[in-house]
């Protein structure tokens with residue numbers, strides 16, 4: 001990864017305002033909060049960018065805007081140099097196909113009435129135009145790639161699976177579109193501690209095999225140290241520090257990053273989750 005690696009996704013001065021919620025859930029008239037406040041950033045092909053910050057700092061809102069799931073209030077998002085607000089045709093299709101998501105909530109992100117095979121097949125038919133027979137072959141290959149025996153899992157429903165197995169399905173579904181970038185929003189924090197390392201290892205093996213870029217939203221600074229090339233620290237909607245992951249974790253410059261690191265020691269054994277990055 002270097003300056004010559006093409007930029008996939010870029011945000012320029014991106015903001016999102018929400019009405020401020022008063023106690024009791026009612027909105028206070030005209031009072032707006034900048035959940036994301038003029039954030040500029042970019043992700044290169046094959047790069048792992050970790051997005052960290054305490055709860056409410058705007059990480060999910062930024063991730064959702066980059067995915068096209070939440071509309072920005074201000075600013076621009078470029079995918080492969082094209083403005084996603086105005087692109088159309090093949091450029092718009094390639095953005096929808098190549099930028100995928102893995103959610104935290106493994107239960108809610110899969111349709112409970114669709115079999116695992118059907119859920120993974122959908123992007124194959126939508127995005128890649130495969131017919132039913134070709135999609136079935138590819139579904140099996142994807143399930144095996146994420147460590148699920150296809151013959152055993154393809155006809156099951158989500159509720160028959162464990163949280164870790166469901167997250168493997170979520171990853172298979174994201175991979176089905178042949179993505180260039182996956183936005184992973186706390187993908188293991190809802191899982192049992194015992195399966196977190198397995199899912200993280202799977203994600204990072206796939207990242208290396210497929211040269212995927214990840215925007216990895218996490219609270220876990222151990223994961224950042226083990227896996228990220230770069231890290232971006234958010235506080236109250238703004239990016240307060242960003243840079244090479246080792247440099248930021250070893251010598252944070254911003255006082256907020258220093259406090260975050262002091263509050264959550266970074267365990268070195270997490271390096272065993274994935275091969276060390278060069």
Ligand SMILES: Nc1ncnc2c1ncn2[C@@H]1O[C@H](COP(=O)(O)OP(=O)(O)OP(=O)(O)O)[C@@H](O)[C@H]1O
Pocket residue numbers: 018019021035053054055056057058059060061062
């Ligand atoms: N749909 C919404 N309507 C109103 N306010 C919202 C909405 N979504 C997010 N917010 C507010 O925007 C701020 C940022 O929230 P966001 O979920 O992006 O933070 P986060 O860093 O991802 O937090 P967490 O780690 O808890 O998920 C919060 O104050 C939140 O209450």
